[in-house]
Amino acid sequence: MDHNEIEKKWQKIWNGSGVNTFDETAGGEKCYVLEMLPYPSGAKLHTGHWYNYGLADSYARFMRMNGRNVFQPMGFDAFGLPAENYAIKTGVHPKDSTDANIATMERQLRDMGTMVDWSHEFRTCATDYYKWTQWLFLQLYKNGLAYQKKAPVNYCPSCQTVIANEQVVDGKCERCKTEVVRKEMTQWFFRITDYAEKLLAGIDALDWPEKTKVMQKNWIGKSVGGEVIFDLEKPVGDIKSIAVFTTRADTLFGVTYVVLAPEHPYVKELVTPEQKTAVEAYVLAASKQSEIERTSTSKDKTGVFTGRYCINPINGEKVPVYIADYCLATYGTGAVMGVAAHDTRDHAFALKNGMTIKRVINGENGNDDLPFTEYGVMINSGKFDGMKSADGKLAVLDELQKTAHGGRKVNYRMRDWSVSRQRYWGAPIPVIYCEHCGTVPVPEKDLPVTLPYAVNFTPDGKSPLAKSKEFTECVCPICGKPARRESDTLDTFVCSSWYYLRYPDAHNDKAAFDKDTVNKMLPVDCYVGGAEHACTHLLYSRFITKVLHDLGYLDFDEPFKRLVHQGVILGPDGYRMSKTRGNVISADPLIEKYGSDALRLYLMFGFDYTEGGPWSDGGIASCAKFMDRIERLVAEVKDETADASVGALDYELNRCIKEVTKDIPEFGFNTAVARLMELVNALYKYRNDGGYSAAYMKYVLQTLVKVMAPLAPHFCEELHSLMGGKKSVFTEPYPKCDESKLVRATTEYAVQINSKIKCKIVLPQGVSRDDAAKLALENPDVISTLGGATPKKVIVIPERLINIII
């Protein structure tokens, strides 16, 4: 069989017959199967893409054959830095390179032979898509969920852009691997922290990998504690007090100093003239350090005295105010109370800087080394003495509440989502700045704010759009006077945070999506993609869905009911595929040689789907061989009239149907293929043993081809047709296991004596435990193995094993 030829043939037939077109009105419960949309990079599809799209497609095809009305769309996440970086390097405009890449990629995706319904395709960089991304921004803005603030942000010197915390990997830019530095800039943010509690609460009910759920929980990082307000000894200008967040208010009596982050807004004003030089030098040094350097655990706990004192609200003690870089401006209030005896970091700082160490918690188990960071019993704490930490920390906060010097508070580690990018190739932020009216959102009727084609995107620290007069110069929608347009673009994660809503109604020019359609088609029933998006795309999508739900656009508030992560296909050398390593396995040559179905089968068979693993050339050859074995059998019997009545392999056939039907929905492709191989082995044995019925073999093969069709679509379609199938195999119902064929007269039991396997005996199938025990003890083999010993106890596991204890 010429695989390339039959694959082309069937793809053409499928496309022409509309067999892959989603029909809302078709019968069956809807099933929205979605793979994370691809980024159109210049490189060709590699085996990793296939692993994601090909195998998820097999799942989708299986669901369709099992009566579900499957919707499987595809589109392109087309904005982003790589295209712009490529443009800077080569001068090819991002739109041109992206269009070209999409053309290639779409061709390759079509060659895969998936049942994707291409009529719902979109690309996020097209105006008819990003118009609605801008609309989404406006909805968040109107509802107070998008705001601007000046904040220390991660800045990538190479990309010349701000990137989100979530996109910093090992202190380096996720995309270009350049060391990230910190910089103060005015940025747009989405108030995802407002949704921290909802995002956290929704996690448990999701059918997602446990690992991913835990990662999101940790990322949100809820901690229950309280706020403590330290009044300054004397107010400095408008500043009267310093608020700190703590989870250990029970240690408040042990506070010997207070620390501000070097970036804390109070620092400049608070510092006394005598300390000014030292503090300014320290702040400057801290700003030069990357977050990685600052947060290194091995680093000394340095700090500088501000010259000011504040008052511990619980006991009136006067304590010094320091600045130290171990205190982070982005967490809590940007200030901490120093409890040298009961916090590891504070202890190290106190030792280094000669602070007083005051013990206020005693261990309950005699563990008395300092720092003592566990819970215990309060001492040296006035009226709280003798209280347990857990009670004490609430009691102390409640006491502070009375004088408005604190109270219980929940804090989250997660920070707001920074969405501004000083880049060209993204959706423009639909905002206008007017001297008279201030910050004005672009009216919805004026959308889209179109990204101009002709701009200079050479990086020079300024947004490329800021350099385009035609773009920035505009009139204020309110007063009509000249105004300036926002020149930053949106993080591409904004584009991909809502795309799953667009697919069902992808060409709607009246709205981002039709409410009714979306409520019918969503949530996504099965979402397949990489685990690396746990705390980015997957979190953002949940956030946006919850926002749109709360604004009344959606009936549901979780976008992805079920989530499956595919593993990573590594290079043959066991390392992650990368251009620099030169170990990328491109799909095209493999398809050329073995065909797309063989590639799919090997990706299914060779790996645990969620684990992935190193590529092996031998593996794909073995799958091609397996297909040849089936093809040869089909060639022998294709002209027979199928006859099911012989029944010689009915057990093996139904076992195979049963197991494959169980495995595919669980993405257990490797075992599903193994069961098919077993059936083929059984067929060969049946044939080679002589006296076989070709008509019966044809019946078995016809069934096998249907069972296998989702896994090797072109191949099985061809065999189905060769054996006389008139319609597409994918319109056939999936074979059902006939349980009655799995009933056998006898079962072989393993017999253990004192839990060691001694012999095997054959008993009738379905006997009761008591009868099995009785029959076993009467069995001559068992009697001789027992050698006269008296059984004390007999344990029977039905249809499996008998353990005789003597």
Add this chain to the structure above:
RNA sequence: GCGAGCGUGGCGGAAUGGCAGACGCGAUAGACUUAGGAUCUAUUGUCCUUGGCGUGCAGGUUCAAGUCCUGUCGCUCGCACCA
């Protein structure tokens, strides 16, 4: 440091607490063949082979542990002074 996950033949990997190693690769032998890197058949965890030992290591629970529990070592990923 914290959190999560994973350690099974020469290799990829199977095993609702119930016969460890399914299925495949590789290897060995045979058949067919002018030929074989095709195909078919058989064998293939290991050893001192009437049997013993084997799922990183050490314990524990159980009639029974790759699976559950405790500890430990190693690897991978995530977070990284989280107050």
